Amino acid sequence: MKKPLISLFAFAVVLLFSACSSKPTSDAPGTAEPARRVSPNDGRYQQEHDSKPSRLPTLLEMTDPTPKAEALSRGGNNPYNIFGQDYLPLAHLTEHEEIGIASWYGNKFHGHLTSNGETYNMFGMTAAHKTLPLPSYVRVTNLDTNQSAIVRVNDRGPFHQDRVIDLSYSAAYKIGMLQRGTARVKVELLKSPAMLAQQQQVIPMQRAPELSTSSRLARQCYIQLFAISDNNRARQLQQQIASQWSVPTEIRSGNGLHRLLIGPTADTQLAQQWLNQFRTGSYPQAFFVDGNQCG
Structure with a gap:
């Protein structure tokens, strides 16, 4: 007769612990959980919270991109709704200036697609904006330090009411806002898709003339601009x-480095012109890969 009593006691203990560990049902009075704002990106990212990378950006990674008017991206330029708020991207924008709070985004989003279908690289000089046309170029100036950076806007955000732009890790580091995480900035539009007609009026660098097959085979002149370990950045x-x-252009990889080469060309005069232009621009260390082929 003792066994049924023991079993009954064990069953009561199980019920007690089950009641303590289970969540209250929503129909119980006073126990309903408050509704939380669900992000459309829930479950998309491996990290729940954003974080800094394990290293600082290099000088090359913080090089300002050259602003240029590009064609409007297929993705990211239609009206959209986030958290019940409607946003209307301004595809025909040619002038824009605003002052507000900037934030930055890093590890959590690194390697994921941006709103216009590109891959986010936290070491690139890029940014996210709620309504600027994609892609466009803006100058962002930290109003506390007067440090500035030029970034290419290729993503949407930040979706915080008090923030106007989300910078990549490299751009945030360049304008001195990593320690605080946010900064009061001025955003100035430099180039947008609506300015594409202006770019067509710019005289491009002289193109290589068409050469005979024998001439192309005779010389293969290349100019090396840089060698870096980051293949995506290259x-x-x-x-x-x-x-x-x-x-x-051509990328040659080996020994953990990715070399960006200009060429080939069999025209030595054109090769020298290219080298001079790159050296006086953003690549003062550019050089001929083989002087015999380029001289």
Whole structure:
């Protein structure tokens, strides 16, 4: 007769612990959980909270991109709604200036797609804005330190009422706002898709003339601009340079480095012109890979 009593006692203990560990039901009076604001990106990222990377950006990674008017991206320029708030991107914008709070985003979003379909690189000079056309270029100035950076806007955000722009890790470091996390800034539009007609009036760098097959085989002159370990950054710069300068480009990888080369060309005079222009621009360390092929 003792066994049924023991079993009954054990069953009561199980019920007690189950009641303590279970969540209260929503229909119990006074126990309903408050509704939380659900992000459309819930479950998209591996990290719950954003964080800094394990290293500082390099000088090359903090190089300001050259502002240029690019075609409007297919993605990220339609009206959208976040947290019940409607946003209307200003695709035809040619002038814009605002003052407000800037924040930055890093590890949590690194490697994920931006609103216009590109891959976010926290070491690139990019930014997110709620309504500026994608892509566009802006100058962001820290009003407390007067430090500034030029960034390419290719993403949407920040979706905080008191913030106007979200900077990449490199851009935030460049304007001195990492320690506080936010900064009061001035945002100035430099180039937008609506200015594309203005870019067409700019005289591009002289293109390589068409040469005979024998001439192309005779010389293969290359100019090396840089060698870095970040393959994604190397390819990003390759696209920018090829588009900006209208020159052939090539990336050669080896020993953990990715070298960006300009060329090939069999025209030695043109090669010298290219080298001079890159050296007087953003790449003073540019050099001929093989002087015999370029001299």
